[in-house]
Amino acid sequence: MTVAFFALGGTISMAGADGGVVTRLGAADLVAAVPGLAGLGVPLDVRDVDAVPSGNLTFDQVLDVVDRARDAVAGGAAGVVVSQGTDTLEETAFLADLVWDRPEPLVFTGAMRNPTLAGPDGPANLLAAVAVAADRAARDLGTLVVFADEIHAARRVRKTHSTSTATFASPDTGPLGHVVERTPRLLASVPRHPALARPAPGALAGVRVALHTVTLDDDGSGLAGLADTQQGLVVAGFGVGHVPAALAPVLGALAARIPVVLTSRTGAGAVLSATYSAVGSESDLARRGLLNGGFLHPYQARVLLRTLLATGADRDRIAAAFAARG
Structure with a gap:
């Protein structure tokens, strides 16, 4: 052995x-x-x-x-x-x-x-x-x-x-x-998911995924032009998945062009889906097209999204992967 x-x-x-x-x-x-x-x-x-x-x-x-x-x-x-x-x-x-x-x-x-x-x-x-x-x-x-x-x-x-x-x-x-x-x-185990396809050699070179950590009074000005250079975005939001109201339409516009995944910057716990409904809340961001990252922390979400994009996954497949793994 x-x-x-x-x-x-x-x-x-x-x-x-x-x-x-x-x-x-x-x-x-x-x-x-x-x-x-x-x-x-x-x-x-x-x-x-x-x-x-x-x-x-x-x-x-x-x-x-x-x-x-x-x-x-x-x-x-x-x-x-x-x-x-x-x-x-x-x-x-x-x-x-x-x-x-x-x-x-x-x-x-x-x-x-x-x-x-x-x-x-x-x-x-x-x-x-x-x-x-x-x-x-x-x-x-x-x-x-x-x-x-x-x-x-x-x-x-x-x-x-x-x-x-x-x-x-x-x-x-x-x-x-x-x-x-x-x-x-x-003493314990976690459910194991089926393995994803390995990205083909060279496939990752053209796939860039940005990570944006939301901060106090964040208006999203630093995200201008991001969809022109990045194929995906992970957002590390406040708490259960919130952002300032001024940032919500910016993220919605990006989600119309590239996959945008919502995670939490807290370090533990899941992004919610249907508890809060104010502008910038998790429900509002979901309506704007952001995908729920669940329990995945921002760095994991970026790894998963880039891997999926490098294998040619479309939005539905990406959403299903995050729903299963998050």
Whole structure:
């Protein structure tokens, strides 16, 4: 029973340098630094991929990793672990989950404390991630994020703190389980959706999706001309999905030209659909053509919308996808 390990870079792979730390450690270095890994009895197929900060990752690079992961499990791997920086991990793991069509676990992890600091968390996170990837109980759960001995569904996890080692949380559901004494203990599950089609190579290049966070006294002037350069828009509204009254007609005009998805900027909870009816409320915006993002946070909604557009989805298919996944 082999687990494939793909190392992308990020804090978990940082080493000392004058003026700061940079990505220097390869996959073999990371594995060698994990106490107790040999005791799991899980052979690793170790591979270096793109050693870059996660802020530099692209959709295409992430999809390439998913392709490699799919090849690995087709070749007999029991699961796959991917290490990367945490800056975009909630987005990359969600993108992977959208197109991951295998029962084997695809597990993302990383670190908040680099190896030059006291108490780096990378080795512990990697140990827990390998344990989860190798465990049959983790099959059919889609893509997972394992951090601080917690097991999260990629479709629900968020990065919630800039420096804490407990940064990853699932505000709406909590973790699916925990790793206890190197053993995964699954306590819950979330419904798994059928995988989306993987965008064809090059298809993403012409698809741009903007994200607009609504703020106090926002009149939408910054959105002028957006439909001429963007193929979609995600709006992070107030609370349950509200915007200032002056912004509502601006968003309605955009929704007549491109898909516009309404989400909440709060970090947890769902966008409502039929509670408030004032201008700029969720009901008003729905009447103007905005699509309801449900429980998806703005960054997830942008990933989903761009993926759908890159596969040629029309408005009805986009609306159905958000209704099912939000």
